[in-house]
Amino acid sequence: MYTEIDTPSVLIDTKIAKSNINKYQTYCTEKGLNLRPHIKTHKLPYFANLQIDAGAVGITCQKVSEAEAMLDGDLDHSIKNILLSYNILGRSKLERLKRISERVKLSVVADNIECIEGLSKAFSSLNNELPILIEVDTGALRCGVVTPQEACDLALRVSELPGVSFAGLMTYPPKSNAATTMNNFFNEAKNLIELSGLKIQTISIGGSPQMWKAHEVPLATEYRVGTYIYNDKSLIVSGACTIEDCALTILSTVISTPTPNRAVIDAGSKVLTSDLMGLKGHGLIVGYPDLTISQLSEEHGCITSSTPTNLRVGQRIQVIPNHACVVSNMVDHVVFIKDDQVLTQQQVVARGKVW
Amino acid sequence: MYTEIDTPSVLIDTKIAKSNINKYQTYCTEKGLNLRPHIKTHKLPYFANLQIDAGAVGITCQKVSEAEAMLDGDLDHSIKNILLSYNILGRSKLERLKRISERVKLSVVADNIECIEGLSKAFSSLNNELPILIEVDTGALRCGVVTPQEACDLALRVSELPGVSFAGLMTYPPKSNAATTMNNFFNEAKNLIELSGLKIQTISIGGSPQMWKAHEVPLATEYRVGTYIYNDKSLIVSGACTIEDCALTILSTVISTPTPNRAVIDAGSKVLTSDLMGLKGHGLIVGYPDLTISQLSEEHGCITSSTPTNLRVGQRIQVIPNHACVVSNMVDHVVFIKDDQVLTQQQVVARGKVW
Numbered sequence: 001m002y003t004e005i006d007t008p009s010v011l012i013d014t015k016i017a018k019s020n021i022n023k024y025q026t027y028c029t030e031k032g033l034n035l036r037p038h039i040k041t042h043k044l045p046y047f048a049n050l051q052i053d054a055g056a057v058g059i060t061c062q063k064v065s066e067a068e069a070m071l072d073g074d075l076d077h078s079i080k081n082i083l084l085s086y087n088i089l090g091r092s093k094l095e096r097l098k099r100i101s102e103r104v105k106l107s108v109v110a111d112n113i114e115c116i117e118g119l120s121k122a123f124s125s126l127n128n129e130l131p132i133l134i135e136v137d138t139g140a141l142r143c144g145v146v147t148p149q150e151a152c153d154l155a156l157r158v159s160e161l162p163g164v165s166f167a168g169l170m171t172y173p174p175k176s177n178a179a180t181t182m183n184n185f186f187n188e189a190k191n192l193i194e195l196s197g198l199k200i201q202t203i204s205i206g207g208s209p210q211m212w213k214a215h216e217v218p219l220a221t222e223y224r225v226g227t228y229i230y231n232d233k234s235l236i237v238s239g240a241c242t243i244e245d246c247a248l249t250i251l252s253t254v255i256s257t258p259t260p261n262r263a264v265i266d267a268g269s270k271v272l273t274s275d276l277m278g279l280k281g282h283g284l285i286v287g288y289p290d291l292t293i294s295q296l297s298e299e300h301g302c303i304t305s306s307t308p309t310n311l312r313v314g315q316r317i318q319v320i321p322n323h324a325c326v327v328s329n330m331v332d333h334v335v336f337i338k339d340d341q342v343l344t345q346q347q348v349v350a351r352g353k354v355w
Numbered sequence: 356m357y358t359e360i361d362t363p364s365v366l367i368d369t370k371i372a373k374s375n376i377n378k379y380q381t382y383c384t385e386k387g388l389n390l391r392p393h394i395k396t397h398k399l400p401y402f403a404n405l406q407i408d409a410g411a412v413g414i415t416c417q418k419v420s421e422a423e424a425m426l427d428g429d430l431d432h433s434i435k436n437i438l439l440s441y442n443i444l445g446r447s448k449l450e451r452l453k454r455i456s457e458r459v460k461l462s463v464v465a466d467n468i469e470c471i472e473g474l475s476k477a478f479s480s481l482n483n484e485l486p487i488l489i490e491v492d493t494g495a496l497r498c499g500v501v502t503p504q505e506a507c508d509l510a511l512r513v514s515e516l517p518g519v520s521f522a523g524l525m526t527y528p529p530k531s532n533a534a535t536t537m538n539n540f541f542n543e544a545k546n547l548i549e550l551s552g553l554k555i556q557t558i559s560i561g562g563s564p565q566m567w568k569a570h571e572v573p574l575a576t577e578y579r580v581g582t583y584i585y586n587d588k589s590l591i592v593s594g595a596c597t598i599e600d601c602a603l604t605i606l607s608t609v610i611s612t613p614t615p616n617r618a619v620i621d622a623g624s625k626v627l628t629s630d631l632m633g634l635k636g637h638g639l640i641v642g643y644p645d646l647t648i649s650q651l652s653e654e655h656g657c658i659t660s661s662t663p664t665n666l667r668v669g670q671r672i673q674v675i676p677n678h679a680c681v682v683s684n685m686v687d688h689v690v691f692i693k694d695d696q697v698l699t700q701q702q703v704v705a706r707g708k709v710w
Contacts, residue, residue, distance in 0.1 A: 006445065086610070086654065087611055089610055090361065111613065114669055142619060142657055143611040256498040258501050266709075269681060271709055273624070273628065274629040295497070298681065298684070299418060300497050326624060329625055329685075331709070352625070352686060354622075
């Protein structure tokens with residue numbers, strides 16, 4: 001029984017994860033969208049292989065070290081196509097990027113000329129050009145050029161430089177009005193870029209909260225999505241999934257009940273993280289919808305209630321976290337379960353990869 | 356030059372860390388307090404050794420696996436005394452606890468009868484009794500019995516059971532009025548416990564924000580403190596240290612400047628964590644007091660400003676995080692620096708130890 005293993009442990013229900021993979025692949029296939037899962041949620045070659053088997057065109061990584069870890073752990077040799085959705089700068093990272101490009105079909109994103117010139121210089125000595133997608137800001141206020149004209153200017157610059165080729169546009173969507181702002185930006189940018197004589201092969205969008213609305217952006221050719229494989233409380237709240245679709249839970253033990261209305265579990269911010277995602281409290285306790293983890297220390301999760309918690313010392317509970325991706329990053333291993341049995345322990349090979 | 360290494364990297368200025376160790380040891384020695392540093396901030400046997408060399412009576416760990424990692428990495432063999440300030444439950448953890456007790460002078464805390472009975476059962480087969488401190492809640496609303504009478508009752512129960520002995524009281528302090536609430540609780544609990552015929556050897560208090568007020572709790576015999584070795588923005592704001600006392604910084608690269616008023620760095624929540632500690636923004640950018648990291652994604656830190664940031668793509672910056680302890684837990688290695696040079700890379704051996 002998985003409920004007997006040591007705590008805190010991060011459990012992955014493999015039946016649910018596989019169902020999530022297949023459900024969203026079916027949606028993308030039906031809508032004619034290429035699916036390119038982001039590995040940041042699971043950080044496991046095992047699941048990347050399953051995502052590719054199901055029909056994904058490749059994977060998305062953000063850091064060079066994530067791509068390296070996924071390729072090194074790819075026992076199936078099925079990872080043949082990687083998008084690195086991050087501005088890569090600096091000699092050491094560019095050298096590693098070149099080595100990755102010798103192992104798979106690699107593309108990257110860039111949103112500034114310094115980055116593009118660095119990529120061009122590094123890749124001009126190779127035979128194959130590195131495809132670059134220009135990252136555009138459609139309202140998320142993170143990376144990305146903020147006007148279609150800038151996107152066009154950078155696309156032209158890429159097309160002129162040796163070692164690199166212009167492949168399209170990429171955005172990380174805003175939280176609200178995503179389809180409208182993306183459609184406006186892409187329509188205008190496409191006109192400008194095509195008028196300048198370039199072709200756009202790929203328009204890559206993504207984000208789990210809006211994943212079932214991907215078809216509302218007709219110019220998009222590709223969808224990047226990470227959390228959909230495990231789901232979490234933030235996606236339940238945004239309506240993208242139900243509790244039953246959540247594959248990742250934290251098995252935890254009640255270690256203290258100082259008062260009838262307060263209980264403390266052995267999972268704190270070192271497992272759940274402090275990510276609130278705009279929510280109240282830290283996660284959802286399975287079977288106890290009225291209880292909230294109201295306060296986290298590194299090793300303590302405090303459950304407070306206006307009525308008795310009815311939890312007792314030694315009791316095991318399962319928590320669906322606010323944000324699944326960051327939980328994967330906190331542990332060296334996750335535990336695969338199926339029904340009530342432990343299947344295996346999996347090393348999270350891309351954990352902590354920030355370079 | 357340390358500014359040339361790959362980013363994001365967690366840097367530890369060893370001169371500052373050593374100065375912090377010595378400064379607070381001097382304070383505790385002057386006030387007649389035993390200092391028992393909490394390893395959760397550095398997670399490095401190297402610094403535990405220095406803390407003990409400076410005069411600490413031993414170390415504090417919260418999880419069994421932290422104690423194991425510190426002992427396994429203790430090349431100096433100077434760690435001879437460990438307090439595990441956590442309720443330990445369950446057969447597997449109790450067995451590991453017994454093995455630790457064979458390696459060092461071990462004591463633990465407990466705040467409930469289930470925990471105490473488990474410890475007694477596990478340790479009754481050993482020759483030496485396990486000293487237990489009763490954890491009391493003086494307002495932090497985490498673990499700990501909430502009345503002096505309960506503390507006395509548990510102390511008596513410990514004194515009756517085989518394998519364990521009553522050693523004193525321990526608390527994690529509240530954020531406000533800490534000295535007053537601790538003094539009230541300890542005075543009353545001491546009276547009750549001594550009237551019942553037991554002796555209190557140790558009263559252990561702690562917490563970095565109030566560390567320079569430790570002498571305001573005259574019954575306390577021991578102080579537990581973690582963050583003081585590195586310090587962080589939360590301790591600058593609480594007045595416990597200055598910017599110059601901060602030993603841990605995150606070296607990061609500006610990867611994007613989408614507008615003059617926005618810049619993005621390559622350190623996100625996977626390095627800085629989402630811990631706010633009641634502060635606004637994520638950390639303090641050294642040399643840029645007017646800039647704020649206003650938004651974090653896993654790999655992005657977004658700096659927004661009402662005026663131009665004057666940051667350029669490729670530029671390196673150093674960030675003092677809100678909370679140093681949790682940053683140590685995010686990386687496999689930290690980089691020791693002295694003046695502007697890299698000394699060495701240290702593996703964070705107690706990172707991710709939650710069992």
